[in-house]
Amino acid sequence: MSEIVLQIDGKEVTAQEGTTILEAARSVGVAIPTLCDHEKLIPYGACRICTVEADVHGKTNLVAACLQPVENGLVVRTRTEQVDQARKIILEQMLAHAPDSEQLLELAQVYGANKDRFAKESNFCILCGLCVRYCDEVKKKNAVAFIERGAKREIVFIPDIAIRECWDCKECFPLCPTSALQAAYYLTEALMSPPVPSTPSCKGNCSK
Ligand code: SF4
Structure with a gap:
């Protein structure tokens, strides 16, 4: 693999071919939110932050x-007006789904994002795919997956797999x-539990 020389926020950075800008930035202590x-x-x-x-x-x-990926002569800027504006809008859209997420709220402060800019659609998931991909790529269990498309897209645990695999794992949490x-x-756990009778049993006297 050849070495690539690029510039990130004015610093000259040397990275291996195939490295991403994120990895190259981290290697020289330039923080990029993810x-x-x-x-x-x-x-x-997925998140584009x-x-x-x-x-x-x-x-x-x-x-x-x-x-x-890095390229020879690439010039990267991690904080410009355009970058901050893009991150602000991304955060505002995510906060419509997860308005109480501490991680999002911390980033919102940095980029001046308004958590009430967009109408709330609180399904609490920003579709980052961490749970789905971790269960697939690391655990090789596929107990959690995306379903549907577009605005209806969400994650679900697959009950048959979750009941076998998730109890002793929970690494995605x-x-x-x-x-x-x-x-x-x-x-899912609640759905899989045996139903609890909501009224006391009538003990064979149900017609009354
Ligand atoms: S539920 Fe999964 S896909 Fe949704 S935000 Fe959490 S880790 Fe990401």
């Missing part, structure tokens, strides 16, 4: 730092940036 990134998972580019500005072949583009996963899991 929500769907995990060291054990294949980059997914890692958006940065990059000059490639004379063109300036906004790119996802977690997906974009702390990965969730919105805490949605716990709620979803407990819902």
Whole structure:
């Protein structure tokens, strides 16, 4: 693999070919926010909060730092007006789904995002895919999955697998940036529990 020389926030950075901008930035201590990134998972580019500005072949583009590979001569800026504006809007959209997420609220302060800008659609999930991908790529269990498309897209635990695999695992819980996963899991747990009678038994005297 050859070495690539690029510039990130004015610093000259040397990285191996195939490295992403996010990895190269981290290697020199430049912090870029992420929500769907995990060291054990294949980059997914779902949340786009890692958006940065990059000059490639004379063109300036906004790119996802977690997906974009480094190139010789690439000039990257991680905090510009455009970058901050893009992150602000992304956060405002996510906060419509998960208005109480501490992680989102902390980032909202940094980028001046208004958590009430968009109408609330609180399903608590920002579709980062961390739980789904971790269960697939690391645990190889596929106990949690995405269903539906577009606005209806959500995560569900697959009861048949979850009942076997999740009780002693739960490694995906702390990965969730919105805490949605716990709620979803407990819902599944509740659905799988034997129904509890809501009234006392009539002990064979039910006709009265
Ligand atoms: S439940 Fe949490 S970890 Fe799973 S996709 Fe939604 S936000 Fe991400």
